[in-house]
Amino acid sequence: MQTAIPRGGTVLAEITQLLELQATDGQLHEFSIQIDRLRAQQKQTEGRIAKEAAAVDQLRERLSQLEHESRMKNLEVDELDVNIRQYQERLDKGIISFKEMEDLRAKIVLERGRISTMEDEALTLMDTIEETKQGLERAIADCDEKTEQLRSQIGEIATRISELQAQAAGLTDERAALRERIPSYLVQQYETLRGSSSEPIASIQNGTCAGCKLKLSGSTIERVRGGMGIVTCEHCNRILYVDEYDSDD
């Protein structure tokens, strides 16, 4: 980040240092924004991994439901089979009336019909189970592959975060050293102002404060131009300086 240089004739070393401090704080803020953004990306990527896994779980759940249905169907077929055998036994013993025999025969026909329908359904169900199993295998392979890709993305993001953190730590050290060189009353003033504004050091542009954009009084401008100590904006209290490149002369 380029630090503006206060006007040569009235350079106040303090202003230069404060501008450096402000630039450093700006950079640190940038780092923290970037790190936050990367962390959000990481979280989003983790969400995608969870979504992939959830899709597989859903398929697995569906398969186990189908298998349960299949077992139930087979049990029902077995029960019907038992019924038919019991009817047949009673018929074979033959100690019942003709009417009862007719009823039993009708029941046997009916139950056989039901068994036949159920067996067809069971076969269809077996096909569905087989397809679902294959689908699940594909989904698992797919999920594994995507998860690996996403994990590697998360790793890259983590590396980037570490790099930024290291850079930020270096800059924080530089800031501390810089802070040491600035008179403490100025640092305090700067930090108080920074509580309400990200850039407490403002240049004078066209007779106005670049921070609050309000017109400054002639005497304020004169005091800044004359290098008469630290001068603040009468509206927003920002510390003022005259930019070397400002053509408003």
Ligand SMILES: [Zn+2]
């Ligand atoms: Zn102002």
